[in-house]
Amino acid sequence: MIPKTQRRVVLASRPAGEPTEANFRIEDVATPEPQHGEVLVRLIYLSADPYMRGRMRDGASYAAPIKIGDVFGGGSVGEVVASKHPVFKVGDIVEDRMGWQEYAVSASPTMRRIDPAIAPISTANGVLGMPGMTAYFGLFDIGQPKAGETVVVSAASGAVGQVVGQLAKMAGCRVVGIAGGAKKCDFVRDDLGFDACVDYKAAGDLGAALKAACPNGIDVYFENVGGAVSDAVMLQLNTWSRVALCGAISQYNAEKPEMAPRLPGLFVGKRVTMRGFIVSDFAAKYEPARALMGEMVRSGKLKFREDIVSGLELAPKSFIGLLRGDNFGKLQIKVADEPAGLPHRR
């Protein structure tokens, strides 16, 4: 029962500052037909991620800009409903960069089959997808934590932050999250097992709050937010510390760089290493990491929280909220039911 038309979210215009719903447009188009080597996927969970803000700009970003009128979004999880592909079969659950729409054809070499026995299939957009890989490689390859060190992660309840903190705990570190609001802080401390969480909205003197939470200073900072939170962390970095630059969500809507206290002088004596990275730099190493994390998720050792919004029409609004920190956990847009019979069906 593949409908003749489907809905999709396209970029209508480029935002100045904070995006509005007027920057997006929902349109009806003919459902595409798979050609030789392609599959048709009925999308179920659409990923909404901070990096997509960069794709709304015309200028250079590490993610290619989306053209006006093109489908917005990035990774999606869905079910193969027609296949002219040698490997993927009807009924397979797959993940790929298929955007915010109800159906997509794909012959992408990056498409991967999801094992629904491990966890809810939405995790392929989250803890077992791009954000999980980001956390894993950003923490271990860039942050290089050692047992007994103190690891601080901002946006601690977010898609990446929640995984970073749990992995750092497993590595024997003291783990301090930074998040906005008591609910998020309680969650990362009580449910995820972080040692402490600083509520940046309530802390007042953020430096003092961080000092109290990090009595031995900070050895690894996993940076997701930038801005004033970042400034406060930088002042508490220990000698030989590492800063893994994953993102700076507080800056994404800025039209020009914010001003902040200069860092380089501070970093000399402390021998700080600050390094930017993008998850795809580690693509060649995804498979073993995903297998390890899949087993930890299956056994309950690695927890995850998702924030699932239902309805394609809510995607733009939810994404705008994500940039403000309104979400609580990995944001996804659910646009169709999961197939019957999945072990972790939701």
Next chain:
Amino acid sequence: MIPKTQRRVVLASRPAGEPTEANFRIEDVATPEPQHGEVLVRLIYLSADPYMRGRMRDGASYAAPIKIGDVFGGGSVGEVVASKHPVFKVGDIVEDRMGWQEYAVSASPTMRRIDPAIAPISTANGVLGMPGMTAYFGLFDIGQPKAGETVVVSAASGAVGQVVGQLAKMAGCRVVGIAGGAKKCDFVRDDLGFDACVDYKAAGDLGAALKAACPNGIDVYFENVGGAVSDAVMLQLNTWSRVALCGAISQYNAEKPEMAPRLPGLFVGKRVTMRGFIVSDFAAKYEPARALMGEMVRSGKLKFREDIVSGLELAPKSFIGLLRGDNFGKLQIKVADEPAGLPHRR
């Protein structure tokens, strides 16, 4: 003929902002006598280096603060004039951290004998001393230049910068210096062989001048100055570039951090690695590097320029000028004649 008294420069008070001569005091004291295991050194060349500004502060710096009333300075080159030391003999030319004074006793394990056959002995404070080692390890271990890449170094005619640029040329890089004034720029380009030099005082639009000098962008930035020069460089960094943070002389007199455009967001997509270092981190590797550079200096392949001021009483003023960029080459204070008969005697 060792005099009974000698002169030395002590720290009289801590500066607020730019130091003044009133922060220093020259005093006459009894010339010390070497005890068992010590040598008495008649100092000849006293080193004046930007990092000494950090030692004038009471607070934490990577170099321990100098106490009020204690001898100022750092490394010095001199002649052993009395010895109760098992290894060093009268007549040896040595280098060690002996401060700004006319005589010093030392049993320091870091004292080293200089071979006057290689080059003028003052080079033990410069190209073959701490600044030379800083350039070598900062460039190769932190900057990691590859042939064909573009290396930019600020304070290009300074003690460290002049060596960085020449080493980077030998490594097959395009080398662009940044210096203040036409004389310094002409020197690094025409005498040292840099490919280009940007005069930050005359450039007007520094970003445009850098772009013109670095048509393929910047792969390695060797940071000596911080401030607006640094801001301009950061915007031209290439993907996978490295920033070796050696110092930030433009900031040393600041009482609180200057504000600058935020970097971290920029560094994510570009995968910039920015790393602070201190030369002593590489102490275990000094000897082979010094041997290599000694040979290059001896053969004329590695050039050096020193700015030698005569008279202990000029040390404070010269150091204050160093922080403003008044020096041209490695600043040294000559306080006594070299022994007769040295091959490169000056």
